[in-house]
Amino acid sequence: MNILLCAKQVPDDAVEVSMGADGKPAIDKIDKVVNAFDTYALEMAARFKEAAGEGEITVLCVGPDDAKNGLKNCLAVGGDYAYLASDEAFEGSDMQGIASILKDAIRKIEADKGIAFDIVCTGKEATDMALGQGGILLADKLGTGVITNVIAFDTDENGVSAKQETEEGYRTVAADLPVVLTISKPDYDPRFPKIKAKLAARKKPIEAVAADALSDEGKAAAGEGNAKLKILRSYEPPKKESGVKIQEESDEDSALAAVKMMTEAKVL
Amino acid sequence: MNKQDTKGVLVYIETAGGAPVKVSEEILEPARQIAAKSGSDVTAVVIGENIGDAAAQIAEKGADTVIAIDSPDYKDYNLDAYADVLRQVIDDVKPEAVLIGATQDGKDIAPKLAAAFDSASASDVVGIDFDDDGNIIWTMPAYSGNILYDAVIEEARPQIGTIRSGTFKKLEEAPKGSVESRDIKAADDVIKAVIRDSVKEMAESVNLEEAEIIVSGGRGMGTKENFQQVVDLAQLLGGVVGATRPAIEDGWIPRNHQVGQSGKIVAPKLYIACGISGATQHLTGIVNSDYIVAINKDEDAPIFEVANIGIVGDVNKVLPVMFEEIKKIKEEA
Numbered sequence: 021m022n023i024l025l026c027a028k029q030v031p032d033d034a035v036e037v038s039m040g041a042d043g044k045p046a047i048d049k050i051d052k053v054v055n056a057f058d059t060y061a062l063e064m065a066a067r068f069k070e071a072a073g074e075g076e077i078t079v080l081c082v083g084p085d086d087a088k089n090g091l092k093n094c095l096a097v098g099g100d101y102a103y104l105a106s107d108e109a110f111e112g113s114d115m116q117g118i119a120s121i122l123k124d125a126i127r128k129i130e131a132d133k134g135i136a137f138d139i140v141c142t143g144k145e146a147t148d149m150a151l152g153q154g155g156i157l158l159a160d161k162l163g164t165g166v167i168t169n170v171i172a173f174d175t176d177e178n179g180v181s182a183k184q185e186t187e188e189g190y191r192t193v194a195a196d197l198p199v200v201l202t203i204s205k206p207d208y209d210p211r212f213p214k215i216k217a218k219l220a221a222r223k224k225p226i227e228a229v230a231a232d233a234l235s236d237e238g239k240a241a242a243g244e245g246n247a248k249l250k251i252l253r254s255y256e257p258p259k260k261e262s263g264v265k266i267q268e269e270s271d272e273d274s275a276l277a278a279v280k281m282m283t284e285a286k287v288l
Numbered sequence: 289m290n291k292q293d294t295k296g297v298l299v300y301i302e303t304a305g306g307a308p309v310k311v312s313e314e315i316l317e318p319a320r321q322i323a324a325k326s327g328s329d330v331t332a333v334v335i336g337e338n339i340g341d342a343a344a345q346i347a348e349k350g351a352d353t354v355i356a357i358d359s360p361d362y363k364d365y366n367l368d369a370y371a372d373v374l375r376q377v378i379d380d381v382k383p384e385a386v387l388i389g390a391t392q393d394g395k396d397i398a399p400k401l402a403a404a405f406d407s408a409s410a411s412d413v414v415g416i417d418f419d420d421d422g423n424i425i426w427t428m429p430a431y432s433g434n435i436l437y438d439a440v441i442e443e444a445r446p447q448i449g450t451i452r453s454g455t456f457k458k459l460e461e462a463p464k465g466s467v468e469s470r471d472i473k474a475a476d477d478v479i480k481a482v483i484r485d486s487v488k489e490m491a492e493s494v495n496l497e498e499a500e501i502i503v504s505g506g507r508g509m510g511t512k513e514n515f516q517q518v519v520d521l522a523q524l525l526g527g528v529v530g531a532t533r534p535a536i537e538d539g540w541i542p543r544n545h546q547v548g549q550s551g552k553i554v555a556p557k558l559y560i561a562c563g564i565s566g567a568t569q570h571l572t573g574i575v576n577s578d579y580i581v582a583i584n585k586d587e588d589a590p591i592f593e594v595a596n597i598g599i600v601g602d603v604n605k606v607l608p609v610m611f612e613e614i615k616k617i618k619e620e621a
Contacts (some may be wrong), residue, residue: 024364025373031430031431033432036431036434037430037431037432037434037435037569038434038435039435044456045431047431063471067577074401080373093463103475111492114408115399115408116402116403116406116408130408147432148430148431149411149430149472150411150412150414150430150432150549151411152395152399152411153395153398153399153402153409153411156396156399156400156403157399157403158585159402159404160399160403161403164480165368165480165481166367166369166480167481168392168396168482169392178578181450181484184483186392186486187392187544188488188490188493188544189486189487189488189489189490190486191416191483191484191485191486191487192483192484192485192487193401193482193483193484194480194481194482194484195480195481195482196480199481203577204552231302247408248406248407248408248441248444249408249409249410249439249440249441250436250440250441250445251437251438252419252425252437252438252439253437253438253441254430254436254437254438255432255435255436255437256435256436257429257433257435257575259593260575260593260594262592262593262594262595262598263595263596263597264588264596264597264598265592265598265599265600266597266598266599266600267587267599267600267601271396271602271605271606271609272605272609273605274598274599274601274606275601275602275605275607275610276609276613278581278597278599278606278610278620279613279614279617280612281597282558282581282597283617284581285579285596285598287526287557287578287579287581288556288614
């Protein structure tokens, strides 16, 4: 089974982002990490591969040169091969652009290696922009089915069967292979890299994919100039004015004072 | 689609148990705004089986025309089928904009339509405005809600957006529209994934989005037993129980109670946060609440920055007194 993971490098989502003096979100000084949902996808793929006792996991990222660090981390926790699609021509792409780049990169990797990916997986959304569109747009371009918000999956001779998380439970969704899966948080955490795996990952090559891999359709979609959704400006949301703080002698008194205020405000 | 060929607004109405979900009614408000701007109409689309009542209801709530696609074929939701039906309606109506509630399924349908029309979709929209050319300016959150950004779709049509629940209010008054039944079949070759089974794990459905009062608990509650105080206060107030991700991960309450970026975005009249420090991912989900009361022992907790009343103290000592006092008031009333 050939599995491809699309991973994105994002600013550490544990850090609060504020606006920089240049009118853009100040993310340069924040550590970059692999998008949490992509790490869940990698862990799920790694467990699937281990259970099957065969298969290979290729990790593909569209991003700047420093995204190599994230790819190295992926290679240390289950990834077998890594590709970085990086080119000035890719910068400023919107989601349709990114999906086109991913599609062309996937087709190039498949052609170069003489394989076809059975499962393409990615996080259900990235923690930075949280659009949740990538998997669906990519499936459309690849012409495959897509199952979103997956928390478990398995394959058999009929294709893939996945557990899709819903607000009140789950759905069991079936599709033919190849398929695109977008992964939500399962009830386990991604593994930590072992030192040996980390060292081995450092030695593994990261293959490059550049703009010359793009099809005509990809060229027409990639880059800022082709973006259909144009960002005008970013800003911090207006802060809600904070109200009164109550800290009486005892917690009991504080509680009584609060209920009095709530009654006066007629919110009860 | 050519920009000059498009006119009007199309709204997809998601239903649950035969009734429109709350956000589907809310999006008729921005739909009317957009239609007023271009002097056009609002068309709503309802897909499902036995959705006549839902369609009639929407005709009273702000749609000029409701297209009802009522068929056993659509008894169960299927992303590929529903998106293809919508694609056919859009092809026919040629709207300048398509609005969809940002539910889990709505957020899947929107990019499918964006792909079908080689357009773009805005996700989790929290506000709209217009640029000088009449294009919609979509306001969206990024970085867990710490940053907002405005974006436009200048040329591609239709402009598509999924609107976050609680952003707009249902219209109080609306023109009366008409319902039109249509028989539209999804193309045979579009269905690539099929739902075999749908399971409700949670015993009760939790309606956080429509709740007027929410009492939420976080890790500061300490134990599952202590968390019961949150449940008790919610019951006393006739409210709904909310929770933070840590409280859910600790197994104190099922995950359909989660409030925040990865749970429900809520906008109650009263939100009581118990033992919640106020991580951005949680605050993002509650900032539209009318009145926030927070109880936390750490006086520097971020939750106090958004609270109307912040009680600095031990939540497990404050809550029992609050409960008794409110109970007394209720009994006197």
